[in-house]
Amino acid sequence: MGLKEKILSRSLYVFHLSSGSCNNCDIELLDCLTPRYDVERFGIVLVGSIKHADVLLCTGSSNRLAIPRIKKIYEQMPKPGYVVVWGACGSSRGLFKDSYNTGQPLDEIMPVDVYIPGCPPRPEAIIGGFAKLIEKINAKGKTR
Amino acid sequence: MTIDKILKDLTDKFGSRVLDITKKSDKRAYVNIYPKDIVEFVRYIFKEAGFRFNTASGVDDFDALEIIYHFSHDASGITVSLRAILEDKQDPHVDTITTITRSAWWIERELHELFGIGFDGNADLRRLLLPDDWPEGVYPLRKDFIPSKRDSRKA
Amino acid sequence: MSHRAHIPIGPYHPLQEEPEFYKLVVEGEKVVDVDVRIGYNHRGIEKISEAKSYDQALFIVERICGICSSSHPIACAMAVEDIAGIEVPERALYIRSICQELERIHSHMLWLGLAGHFIGYNTVFMWAWKYREPICDIFETVTGNRQNYAMHKVGGVRRDIEKEHVPYILKRLDEFTKQLTMLKGAVLDDPVLHERLKGVGILTKEDAIDYAALGPTARASGVDIDVRRDYPYAAYDKLKWNVITRPEGDVFAKTVVRILEMFEAVSIIRQCLDKMPEGPIDAKPKDIPPGEGIGQIEAPRGECFHYIKSDGTNSPVRHKIRAPTYMNFPTFRETVIGETVSDATIILAAIDPCYCCTERMLVVDPGDKKVMDVNELIRLSQEKTAKIREKYS
Numbered sequence: 001m002g003l004k005e006k007i008l009s010r011s012l013y014v015f016h017l018s019s020g021s022c023n024n025c026d027i028e029l030l031d032c033l034t035p036r037y038d039v040e041r042f043g044i045v046l047v048g049s050i051k052h053a054d055v056l057l058c059t060g061s062s063n064r065l066a067i068p069r070i071k072k073i074y075e076q077m078p079k080p081g082y083v084v085v086w087g088a089c090g091s092s093r094g095l096f097k098d099s100y101n102t103g104q105p106l107d108e109i110m111p112v113d114v115y116i117p118g119c120p121p122r123p124e125a126i127i128g129g130f131a132k133l134i135e136k137i138n139a140k141g142k143t144r
Numbered sequence: 145m146t147i148d149k150i151l152k153d154l155t156d157k158f159g160s161r162v163l164d165i166t167k168k169s170d171k172r173a174y175v176n177i178y179p180k181d182i183v184e185f186v187r188y189i190f191k192e193a194g195f196r197f198n199t200a201s202g203v204d205d206f207d208a209l210e211i212i213y214h215f216s217h218d219a220s221g222i223t224v225s226l227r228a229i230l231e232d233k234q235d236p237h238v239d240t241i242t243t244i245t246r247s248a249w250w251i252e253r254e255l256h257e258l259f260g261i262g263f264d265g266n267a268d269l270r271r272l273l274l275p276d277d278w279p280e281g282v283y284p285l286r287k288d289f290i291p292s293k294r295d296s297r298k299a
Numbered sequence: 300m301s302h303r304a305h306i307p308i309g310p311y312h313p314l315q316e317e318p319e320f321y322k323l324v325v326e327g328e329k330v331v332d333v334d335v336r337i338g339y340n341h342r343g344i345e346k347i348s349e350a351k352s353y354d355q356a357l358f359i360v361e362r363i364c365g366i367c368s369s370s371h372p373i374a375c376a377m378a379v380e381d382i383a384g385i386e387v388p389e390r391a392l393y394i395r396s397i398c399q400e401l402e403r404i405h406s407h408m409l410w411l412g413l414a415g416h417f418i419g420y421n422t423v424f425m426w427a428w429k430y431r432e433p434i435c436d437i438f439e440t441v442t443g444n445r446q447n448y449a450m451h452k453v454g455g456v457r458r459d460i461e462k463e464h465v466p467y468i469l470k471r472l473d474e475f476t477k478q479l480t481m482l483k484g485a486v487l488d489d490p491v492l493h494e495r496l497k498g499v500g501i502l503t504k505e506d507a508i509d510y511a512a513l514g515p516t517a518r519a520s521g522v523d524i525d526v527r528r529d530y531p532y533a534a535y536d537k538l539k540w541n542v543i544t545r546p547e548g549d550v551f552a553k554t555v556v557r558i559l560e561m562f563e564a565v566s567i568i569r570q571c572l573d574k575m576p577e578g579p580i581d582a583k584p585k586d587i588p589p590g591e592g593i594g595q596i597e598a599p600r601g602e603c604f605h606y607i608k609s610d611g612t613n614s615p616v617r618h619k620i621r622a623p624t625y626m627n628f629p630t631f632r633e634t635v636i637g638e639t640v641s642d643a644t645i646i647l648a649a650i651d652p653c654y655c656c657t658e659r660m661l662v663v664d665p666g667d668k669k670v671m672d673v674n675e676l677i678r679l680s681q682e683k684t685a686k687i688r689e690k691y692s
Binding site: 064065100101 | 273274275278284289
């Protein structure tokens with residue numbers, strides 16, 4: 001396992017982005033920071049800028065207004081970078097796939113590493129999802 | 145204030161300009177009016193009768209468009225809805241009510257972009273909800289707009 | 300020389316929630332104009348609803364807003380019940396009230412935490428969200444999920460509150476009341492918060508009426524409206540509680556209203572659990588005749604309004620949804636103009652928008668090309684609090 005992966009998997013910096021969601025997923029994510037689930041003990045930290053992030057965590061049902069911005073943000077993410085989509089809407093646009101204001105699903109805009117389904121996924125699911133991401137990083141042992 | 149009182153006040157003041165009344169219950173009534181009388185009715189019901197502006201909903205009836213202005217009187221728990229039918233679907237427009245209450249600011253923008261209804265006197269009918277590159281003249285909430293599978297997949 | 304700078308607020312932020320875009324025009328430190336561009340969250344729910352049955356529409360409507368996950372389905376169900384004249388069984392009415400009040404508590408606690416974060420009280424954020432967890436546990440016990448409860452249907456509710464759950468709910472409410480009392484003292488008796496929040500972002504009563512503001516935003520400006528009392532629905536006409544209003548209209552008044560409403564909500568839930576009769580929970584309606592119906596309920600942020608038009612088939616012809624934040628947002632313009640940039644975040648948060656759009660703020664000063672990002676703006680807000688705190692220490 002390379003040094004980069006070893007460091008990454010110990011402490012993931014996450015940038016969170018919503019492409020137009022009902023907020024539930026986002027609240028459950030914030031719940032992870034709070035004392036009951038406390039995801040910071042695993043080294044997972046939310047950052048304020050994509051330039052500092054290792055992981056782009058995306059929720060929401062790909063609103064048309066949001067898509068160009070998501071593309072830009074993904075390009076700005078320093079590589080190696082990983083993408084996690086979270087929630088039924090993030091994974092496949094969910095209930096809103098036939099709406100006139102919904103564009104392509106997120107995995108057609110950028111390559112996705114981990115899908116965390118649920119509506120909304122529980123905080124335990126996000127911790128599980130990150131555990132899977134860390135396994136993937138370690139297993140791959142190579143950068144994207 | 146009771147539902148009967150407000151309906152009587154409206155018929156006393158506006159006479160035959162009250163086209164039709166449907167009293168659904170002691171708390172709910174629908175009043176049909178001409179589109180050109182909207183401002184006067186709204187001014188009466190908001191300023192003089194003291195109702196609160198709830199929202200305005202557009203309906204596409206296939207051969208005409210409807211706007212329904214919903215007003216509520218909190219002290220008595222009554223909701224009165226003023227319905228105006230716009231026969232001309234090609235160029236529907238009514239006068240703005242933002243001169244009477246600023247609470248209609250956003251809903252007129254929304255009705256304009258989703259139904260294509262013009263509001264004369266409202267200088268700010270910019271896009272509120274739809275993306276800037278949404279094609280002009282395409283109104284999603286009209287019945288002839290059906291988002292195709294292809295349409296909804298490409299951004 | 301004072302120059303005008305345009306500050307775009309939006310659309311993304313790490314602490315996220317729904318993205319939006321506000322442009323603040325600033326002269327020096329003061330905000331002189333605001334422009335709003337929403338739509339990053341417009342999912343066309345009204346159009347989707349026309350293609351679904353009434354039962355399916357309730358699931359979609361639940362996901363309009365994650366926090367008002369109980370409010371919108373109740374309003375939608377009530378609109379359909381209004382069309383068809385359906386009588387909902389009494390037990391179901393009580394269960395609806397319980398879900399509503401639990402949601403009110405969890406929403407206000409969530410708000411309290413976020414507001415605390417914006418002004419630099421991160422401990423309040425952690426505490427408020429931690430004390431919110433028992434409410435999520437109650438929801439999970441009763442409905443099966445922490446959010447998105449799928450509890451309400453046309454004609455009643457889908458699941459019953461079992462007898463064995465009642466002692467558990469009461470015990471958690473007791474714990475919660477203790478914790479809330481502690482938090483109330485910590486927040487409302489703090490002189491730093493008094494100075495930081497009083498007189499900030501005042502919404503006058505006239506403006507609140509002119510903009511048709513709703514919920515705690517209006518009640519904190521002295522407008523005495525509450526859908527639970529004015530248009531009684533569910534079991535509220537059988538219960539006793541107080542409507543909390545404050546005359547000042549500033550951010551502090553809004554905080555007080557929300558905290559005190561939580562105590563009232565706990566009292567309502569206890570009364571419901573006590574008075575709830577046995578009986579069916581579902582009226583099992585068959586057909587919805589043609590007609591129109593309106594459902595109005597008091598969500599945590601204000602009045603939720605649903606209008607449904609039916610043509611006798613199983614799908615609505617038109618489903619108009621008006622969330623309370625739609626009426627409250629424009630009041631931001633009134634309250635922020637004339638205030639300083641460091642207060643902009645907390646003023647926006649005070650109307651409790653269904654999106655915490657204060658998240659992303661970017662200050663772009665065309666004059667000297669300076670760019671301040673959202674973290675800077677929140678830092679400004681937190682610094683202002685720290686300066687006030689120094690005075691008192």
